[in-house]
Amino acid sequence: MLRLFAHANYDFIRVRRYAYAVTALFMLPGLLLLLVRGLNYSIEFTGGTLIQVQSKRPVDVAAVRSGLDREGIHGAEIQNFGTANEFVVRARVAKPGTDANDTQATANAVHQALATVLGPDNFTILRTEAVGPKVGGELRTKAFLAIFLSFFAVLAYLAFRFEWRFGLAAVIATAHDIVTTIAFIAMLHLEVSLTVVAAVLSMVGYSLNDTIIIFDRVRENLKKHKKESFEQILNRSINETLPRSVLTHGTTLSSLLALTIFGGEVIRPFALVMFFGVFTGTFSSIYIASPVLMAIEKRWPGQLARGHLTSAAPPPAPAPSASRKTAQVG
Amino acid sequence: MLSSLRSRLIVIALLTFGSIYFLFPRTVELRVRGPDGVMHDDTVTRVPLKRGLDLQGGMHLALELDQSKQVSADPKRDLDLALTVLRKRIDEFGVEEPLVQKAGDSRIVVELAGITEPARAKAIVQRSAFLEFRITNKTNALDKTLPAMDRTLRSLGIKGDTGKGKPSAVEQLLGRDSAKKADTTAKADSAKADTSRRTGAAAAKTGAKPGAKPPGKDSVSADSARATDIGGVLAGLIQPAAQVAGSATPGEYAVPETAFPRVDSLINIPAVARQLPRGVVLRWAASPISLGAQSYRLLYALDDRPIVTGSNLEDAQATIDQLTQGAIVTFQLDRAGGRKFSDETGRHVGDYMAILLDGRVQGRPPVIQSRIGRNGQITLGNKSLQEAQDLALTLKAGALPIPLKIVEERQVGATLGSDSIRDGITAGIVGTALVILIMLVFYRMSGVLAVAALALYILFTLGGLSMIDATLTLPGLAGIVLSVGIAVDANVLIFERIREELLHGKTVRLAVDEGFKHAMNAIVDSNVSTVLTALFLFQFGTGPVKGFAVTLIMGIIASMITAVFVTRTFFMIWLQRRPTMSTLSI
Numbered sequence: 001m002l003r004l005f006a007h008a009n010y011d012f013i014r015v016r017r018y019a020y021a022v023t024a025l026f027m028l029p030g031l032l033l034l035l036v037r038g039l040n041y042s043i044e045f046t047g048g049t050l051i052q053v054q055s056k057r058p059v060d061v062a063a064v065r066s067g068l069d070r071e072g073i074h075g076a077e078i079q080n081f082g083t084a085n086e087f088v089v090r091a092r093v094a095k096p097g098t099d100a101n102d103t104q105a106t107a108n109a110v111h112q113a114l115a116t117v118l119g120p121d122n123f124t125i126l127r128t129e130a131v132g133p134k135v136g137g138e139l140r141t142k143a144f145l146a147i148f149l150s151f152f153a154v155l156a157y158l159a160f161r162f163e164w165r166f167g168l169a170a171v172i173a174t175a176h177d178i179v180t181t182i183a184f185i186a187m188l189h190l191e192v193s194l195t196v197v198a199a200v201l202s203m204v205g206y207s208l209n210d211t212i213i214i215f216d217r218v219r220e221n222l223k224k225h226k227k228e229s230f231e232q233i234l235n236r237s238i239n240e241t242l243p244r245s246v247l248t249h250g251t252t253l254s255s256l257l258a259l260t261i262f263g264g265e266v267i268r269p270f271a272l273v274m275f276f277g278v279f280t281g282t283f284s285s286i287y288i289a290s291p292v293l294m295a296i297e298k299r300w301p302g303q304l305a306r307g308h309l310t311s312a313a314p315p316p317a318p319a320p321s322a323s324r325k326t327a328q329v330g
Numbered sequence: 331m332l333s334s335l336r337s338r339l340i341v342i343a344l345l346t347f348g349s350i351y352f353l354f355p356r357t358v359e360l361r362v363r364g365p366d367g368v369m370h371d372d373t374v375t376r377v378p379l380k381r382g383l384d385l386q387g388g389m390h391l392a393l394e395l396d397q398s399k400q401v402s403a404d405p406k407r408d409l410d411l412a413l414t415v416l417r418k419r420i421d422e423f424g425v426e427e428p429l430v431q432k433a434g435d436s437r438i439v440v441e442l443a444g445i446t447e448p449a450r451a452k453a454i455v456q457r458s459a460f461l462e463f464r465i466t467n468k469t470n471a472l473d474k475t476l477p478a479m480d481r482t483l484r485s486l487g488i489k490g491d492t493g494k495g496k497p498s499a500v501e502q503l504l505g506r507d508s509a510k511k512a513d514t515t516a517k518a519d520s521a522k523a524d525t526s527r528r529t530g531a532a533a534a535k536t537g538a539k540p541g542a543k544p545p546g547k548d549s550v551s552a553d554s555a556r557a558t559d560i561g562g563v564l565a566g567l568i569q570p571a572a573q574v575a576g577s578a579t580p581g582e583y584a585v586p587e588t589a590f591p592r593v594d595s596l597i598n599i600p601a602v603a604r605q606l607p608r609g610v611v612l613r614w615a616a617s618p619i620s621l622g623a624q625s626y627r628l629l630y631a632l633d634d635r636p637i638v639t640g641s642n643l644e645d646a647q648a649t650i651d652q653l654t655q656g657a658i659v660t661f662q663l664d665r666a667g668g669r670k671f672s673d674e675t676g677r678h679v680g681d682y683m684a685i686l687l688d689g690r691v692q693g694r695p696p697v698i699q700s701r702i703g704r705n706g707q708i709t710l711g712n713k714s715l716q717e718a719q720d721l722a723l724t725l726k727a728g729a730l731p732i733p734l735k736i737v738e739e740r741q742v743g744a745t746l747g748s749d750s751i752r753d754g755i756t757a758g759i760v761g762t763a764l765v766i767l768i769m770l771v772f773y774r775m776s777g778v779l780a781v782a783a784l785a786l787y788i789l790f791t792l793g794g795l796s797m798i799d800a801t802l803t804l805p806g807l808a809g810i811v812l813s814v815g816i817a818v819d820a821n822v823l824i825f826e827r828i829r830e831e832l833l834h835g836k837t838v839r840l841a842v843d844e845g846f847k848h849a850m851n852a853i854v855d856s857n858v859s860t861v862l863t864a865l866f867l868f869q870f871g872t873g874p875v876k877g878f879a880v881t882l883i884m885g886i887i888a889s890m891i892t893a894v895f896v897t898r899t900f901f902m903i904w905l906q907r908r909p910t911m912s913t914l915s916i
Contacts, residue, residue, distance in 0.1 A: 128740070135392060158859070194872055250768055254815060255816075256815065271808070
């Protein structure tokens with residue numbers, strides 16, 4: 001049988017501090033960019049008008065821009081979209097003097113500008129999105145609520161299925177995933193649309209999957225191997241589930257690769273975020289969820305873990321370092 | 331009960347045939363508009379799985395009451411009324427399976443799939459279509475009031491000389507509005523407009539009457555430029571139409587088209603509007619007219635009480651006038667409306683009657699020659715038959731109680747939609763091929779079983795989506811592609827567990843049993859947490875994202891069934907056929 005990492009026996013938990021450094025090094029520039037540049041919110045969230053246009057001839061972006069300026073639409077973003085003749089106009093500010101919530105004035109002005117610059121019959125409008133700031137605000141609130149509430153629902157479910165220690169550790173790992181993903185989005189300056197929020201939530205689900213599978217094995221091993229230290233149990237569980245992880249991530253990444261390459265312009269941000277999510281999810285299940293669980297169990301030992309924490313001889317990692325870890329995480 | 335192989339196979343067969351049944355192309359009845367413009371039922375055969383607007387092209391609109399010009403006394407009731415009116419209009423518009431529904435307390439969502447003329451659809455949705463008939467004012471009310479209005483303007487510090495002063499917000503709003511109206515509202519002429527013009531010369535004497543009593547030095551002059559110098563702002567810009575065009579219609583005034591937005595904003599200043607006597611309202615013509623070399627916009631002083639409104643309209647039809655070859659809309663009033671119309675026109679013989687659509691006078695008001703009954707017509711000049719049809723359908727469906735504004739618009743062209751489907755299918759095929767390859771390489775014969783289960787998984791997911799009448803969106807399509815990769819996870823978990831059990835020296839049969847048993851916990855827990863996140867996504871997401879959540883949930887249900895139940899059954903068959911198997915191809 002072809003089995004990757006069949007008898008793996010890596011000491012994942014011991015190198016956890018290097019892992020923290022890696023994730024911190026990744027997060028920092030992303031979060032700095034987030035502070036400096038902010039997120040690139042889509043029209044859905046900011047309100048505004050997006051028009052995707054296919055032109056018969058290559059487009060002079062400067063001419064389109066000045067045409068928009070003449071119509072009173074200032075600071076619009078004009079961006080190539082896929083092919084050379086396809087582009088997207090994003091006007092985030094409403095035409096001055098009009099009610100921004102009445103989206104049609106701005107949409108008509110953009111349309112008018114395009115007709116003037118490109119000639120009325122030389123372009124086709126492929127897509128229009130016009131969202132008033134009020135609707136945009138509502139969508140923002142909804143997206144936030146979706147992420148926030150699903151977070152708590154999962155916490156509650158895990159608390160019910162496992163116990164609160166496992167739930168809390170899983171949710172902290174999830175929080176880590178969300179932060180790194182936001183850092184990733186900020187770094188690539190990806191457009192944050194509802195679809196990307198959907199990707200973040202799916203990524204959360206996927207990462208939780210991974211964490212749960214390891215935790216499920218931890219729970220089983222805690223009962224099975226009474227003599228091992230908690231750290232050994234964690235390492236054992238991660239190693240035992242490693243073949244599964246590698247294969248599942250492999251198949252998922254294949255699907256996402258296909259989506260990224262062939263799925264089209266609209267889906268690409270979704271696929272990219274999920275792609276990243278697979279990596280951060282895998283990482284956090286091993287290096288965040290597991291050490292955090294250990295830290296929580298050390299401070300507030302649960303019934304299952306009790307025997308494993310007081311074990312006299314924990315060979316791989318000396319006890320003091322573990323307790324320092326506790327202080328840091330708790 | 332499910333332990334016996336036979337009953338398991340029956341369940342799988344039922345699920346398979348069920349899914350195929352729900353995906354089988356079927357005949358559906360649709361209401362479509364024929365080439366003659368009449369709605370009729372048609373039947374189409376197609377796969378029942380619905381495609382979302384982003385895949386088949388179409389328009390999504392969210393509308394709210396626009397209270398900037400008219401405040402609603404009861405927004406809840408008005409929204410319900412608007413909903414009913416929009417339903418009727420959209421039904422007549424002829425779109426496949428339109429969606430018109432309330433979203434929340436203050437919003438109406440309209441979804442029209444596959445439409446090719448979005449501008450027309452928007453006009454039909456937004457047109458208030460408020461039809462009214464009013465008698466023009468005979469008492470020279472506006473002439474008499476102009477000096478008072480100008481005095482008010484002076485006291486407000488508004489001077490007459492700056493024809494193009496800084497435009498106020500009101501002006502821009504109304505100016506824009508009128509421009510829009512001019513586009514969308516068909517220029518309608520009254521049936522009797524010809525009569526009125528024919529009598530125009532004869533009535534010139536009457537027409538001179540307003541000018542006969544010039545109020546002091548604010549005398550209205552034909553030369554607007556000079557009048558601006560000597561008189562007030564409005565007196566200089568508003569002249570009785572009799573002087574400009576020799577019109578016979580009382581209460582008709584001409585304003586140079588260039589000054590139209592400015593005058594409009596000025597007469598709408600509350601303090602100015604208050605000067606107008608009780609029982610008189612001012613209304614603009616729907617479109618400008620050329621008088622001599624100049625373009626004018628006519629302004630009408632009208633009775634504030636309409637003699638009859640569109641609420642009494644029973645039917646409206648668009649036709650081509652045999653005489654002029656122009657498009658006309660003929661209408662019929664209901665019994666009560668007909669009686670009222672007949673009474674009022676009987677009382678007003680010799681007066682002029684303005685026909686207003688959405689507050690704009692359509693064409694020149696005709697003179698009432700005799701009592702008019704239930705039937706009338708609106709002449710549309712050089713507009714197309716289609717525009718006449720659109721007007722007829724909005725009139726018939728009734729007026730909107732309050733104008734609506736579009737707070738959200740999403741529109742996807744059909745080509746983009748079909749491109750998306752093609753891309754999605756390509757990605758799906760490539761992704762699935764890769765997944766199949768990985769499964770076969772790693773799990774050999776067991777991998778074949780997993781791939782067979784995967785095929786059923788895709789079938790069940792699509793069949794399930796079709797069964798619950800879900801809409802397939804672009805993110806939903808991506809969700810299916812992604813879920814193929816994730817769906818094998820359950821199988822991977824089981825297979826890895828079986829391998830572990832085999833390594834521990836268990837027999838094949840025992841290892842398979844233990845593998846399925848132990849993997850169950852992890853599978854259930856991880857799937858439940860994914861369903862939970864998907865539920866929140868469904869609750870808070872919009873159309874396309876909702877579609878994603880639905881496919882995700884359906885995919886998880888299907889993957890639980892296939893990975894746990896179907897693959898298990900496959901293994902049972904396999905083990906039964908080879909009872910002496912001592913090594914498993916896994």
